[in-house]
Amino acid sequence: MAELKGNANNLNAHASGISPVPGAMTVMGAGPKTPLYKVFSQFLEAKPVFTNRDAMSISFTPNNIPHRDRQVEELGRVLAPVLKGGKPSNVFIYGKTGTGKTLVAKYVTGELEKVAGGKLKVVYVNCKMKHTADTEYRLLAQLAKEFGKNVPFTGLPTDMIYRAVFEAIDSVPQNIILIVDEIDSLIQKAGDEVLYTLTRINGDLKRSRLSIIGITNDLGFIDRLDPRVRSSLSEEEMVFPPYNAVQLQDILKERLTLAAGKESVSEGVIEKCAALAAQEHGDARRALDLMRVSGELAERAGESQIALRHVDAAQEKIDQDRVIEITKAQPKQSQAILYSIIQLSEKDKSVETGDVVGVYNRLCNEHGLKPLTQRRVSDLIAELDMFGMIQTRVISKGRYGRTRIIELALSDALREKARQLLKDVFY
DNA sequence: AGTCCACAGGAAGGGCAGGCGA
């Protein structure tokens, strides 16, 4: 869109088939009378809410991280030995979602990289990213790739991948800091053997040194680790507390100065975004999302200032987008299970596994879908719970057995949206 | 106190697809 040079006049030129900017995007068919022309013109003529939209993004790393000075310093001190060629301790960072763990780890290692020059290499992997580093093989393949060795995404024996990673790491004398984000996902799927090997790799390396920063939001995760892995991985431990509403306000103000001016929000908007995010365990990510989406909604309405009503609409939109995205992304079997739960919960607020299996089997028969076993359905129900689409709890009904009580975790409007979406899939 | 129910959930393994090297 940048190629349009922010000038509505360009649209006229494009519409007439003349491209005033070499290599500019051609708005084919968007002639002055088309509705699309009006949309584009309004967009280009409107004063934007965010002049630097990137600064509102979650992946943006600012130069200043409010209310995390202590953590930045602490991590800096732990990693500083790298500057004298020593191996820093492995660090384990806990904290709920949106408490700045990843941001601080990236910021500190980034600054360290600048000072250390070529002597330090920082590698970041996120184990929650599907098909990236969520299994032992994929983590190793990802590491090999980071060090310039391309390995196939499947097919090789694990020991061969280990050898490839090992050789790649030790090919040049260097200190390596490996940031393993959402490390609990990796361990859940692959076991802790991979961590055991990585934490002991230094014994075999001749020229390089590897330190690990493990990040998780699962506070009980470390207790489930093999004691050998636990002791070597958590040589240093850091806990990131949730932000409170006032701290979230500071974060939003800081980002707003980078992304736009203070005049782009009306009174109470920052406070509202912060308060809503504080309700969700002090999640700065949520606060930024709310502010960013509010700004986008304001821009779309042709307004240059975010108002409180935009925040309300943004909250609704974020929830709706999440539900739609999750519902669409599910495999057909999970969609059938979710549809069964929705149908049942229209009659009863809470339903049981047995009821769901019954409706699900009927749905499968109607649509020529091969029904899964109850065991598998039980796993898929647990997955839907994990996605936040439903809430479940296991109860005992005494003589009448044990079961899982399932409740939809969606508002009426969202349930209707999901129901309509799934209806289109099955009918 | 023992039995029973209706599951939950762990473990093991089958089948399939993708990819490699010989």
Next chain:
DNA sequence: TCGCCTGCCCTTCCTGTGGACT
């Protein structure tokens, strides 16, 4: 082409659970 390796999805088998019932 074949044997081997991987991840992934799934089934089968099994044990565990906890409160009502006898």
